[in-house]
Amino acid sequence: MAGPVSSIAYVPLHEVLPAGFARAEGRLRELATRLERHHSADRVAWRWYPEHVEPDGTRRVLVGTTITLYDTRDDWLELSLQIAWQPDGRLGVESTVEVACWCADNHNMHPVRESARDADDDFELADEFAAGVKLLTTVLNEGPFEPQPWRVAAGLPVRPR
Template sequence: MPMSRGAFDDVPLTTLFPRLLTADVKSLGHAARAVDAARVDGDAAEWEWALGHVVCPGPQPGTPVILGVDVIEQAGEGDQLEFLLQVVWTDQGKLAVDAAVNVACWCETDHATHDVDALNLVVGEETSLPQAFAAGAERLAGWLADPRDADYWRDRAALPPRRP
């Protein structure tokens, strides 16, 4: 499924989430600006969205991402950190907000990456999309303020350090 890309102001929020109220759109925009403000380089993040995922596509391989941002930070030669915030569909057809910090894998068996910290909030009766998105954005902004050292994150998750 092709993803569109651009600044958060370009995201067609009411098309992606037809039930959003005006206050909800403002809340999502406020949370996205907090993510932009937390970036080291000060640039606005490039957000991605998939109009083809407005309606839940049902169970499928992979997670159907509706809206997301992926901030990749180089953390030394051949190493990187990845910070994610996504609105996705669950297998049960509910919206969820996922946020995660990933590090490159240096295990004997190459797992590619590891989530070293993650947040998953399912949208429902007790948590609205704006509340879940704000919580995910706040967590992402906090992670972006932490050290940009991948070994710091690996140590927190008890993963092997980068091999020379």
């Protein structure tokens, strides 16, 4: 793993994208930069995994970002966007809104909104990445920016007071 860095500009996409997807690099950078420049996305962290360039039958992240919108020592709200190998050997893009778990059996976090889409070529990869950026940008535009309303909307246990 490498990173974290605050901008996709520092991520060597040519090292992590499989050869058949390399032509998507320019569009991925453009979309990621648009996300980074959003006025509510001031805590962005990109990580990449050059050791995962080949699929191995498990879920393996190639590159991803986390945007922290709310973080205390014991509660959080984060947005994430990842390009990852899926267990079936296909490349996919996943975007999620995640909150800390307050279940009796602590699961650590819960995705309260998510999208996962596979990509068969570089054009689909860029399009699916654009859909992921759109999901996160919608949250950045509309909020809420605290985890509790997301838990309530998802029917999850609320944080004890």
